[in-house]
Amino acid sequence: MNSAARRIGRTLALVLPVVLVLSGTLAVTRVPWASPTSESQMLTASSGTVTSHQQAPHRAPQDVLRDQLLAELQEKNPGTALTHLQEATTKRPSLAKHCASIARALGRAAVEKYGAAHRAQAYSRPVCDTSFASGVATAQ
Known part of the structure; x- marks a missing residue:
C-alpha cells in the first residue's frame, strides 16, 4: 500500500505542474502590449516571453x-x-x-x-x- 501511494504521489508531482502551466498559458492567450488606444497591437503568449530587460523601448x-x-x-x-x-x-x-x-x-x-x-x-x-x-x- 505504501508503494501505491508513493507511485500516485510521483505521478501527481510530475503531471500537476504541467497541467497548471498549460492551463495558465491557455487562460492568458493575449497580453495587451500598448496603451488601450492602440488597436491591434497584441502579443500572444505563445510567441515568447518578455523579461524586464527585453521590453521594447518607449517611443517618443x-x-x-x-x-x-x-x-x-x-x-x-x-x-x-x-x-x-x-x-x-x-x-x-x-x-x-x-x-x-x-x-x-x-x-x-x-x-x-x-x-x-x-x-x-x-x-x-x-x-x-x-x-x-x-x-x-x-x-x-
Whole structure:
C-alpha cells in the first residue's frame, strides 16, 4: 500500500505542474502590449516571453505620429496625412516643434510613392510652413 501511494504521489508531482502551466498559458492567450488606444497591437503568449530587460523601448510621441502618418500616406495620399498632421499638432501643441521634420519625411515618402516631384508637390498643404515641399525637393 505504501508503494501505491508513493507511485500516485510521483505521478501527481510530475503531471500537476504541467497541467497548471498549460492551463495558465491557455487562460492568458493575449497580453495587451500598448496603451488601450492602440488597436491591434497584441502579443500572444505563445510567441515568447518578455523579461524586464527585453521590453521594447518607449517611443517618443513624435516618432509614433510620424510612423502612423507615413503608413497613412502609403494607404491613402499625402494630403490626408498632412491634414492629420495639422490636427495632431493642434490637439497636442508639444508636437508642433516636430511638425517640420515630420512634414519633410512625408514629402520624401510622397516622392518615393508618386515618383515625379511635381505630382507629389500637388498634395502640399500649408502645414509647418514649407517643410513638405522641402522634403519633396530633397528627395529628388
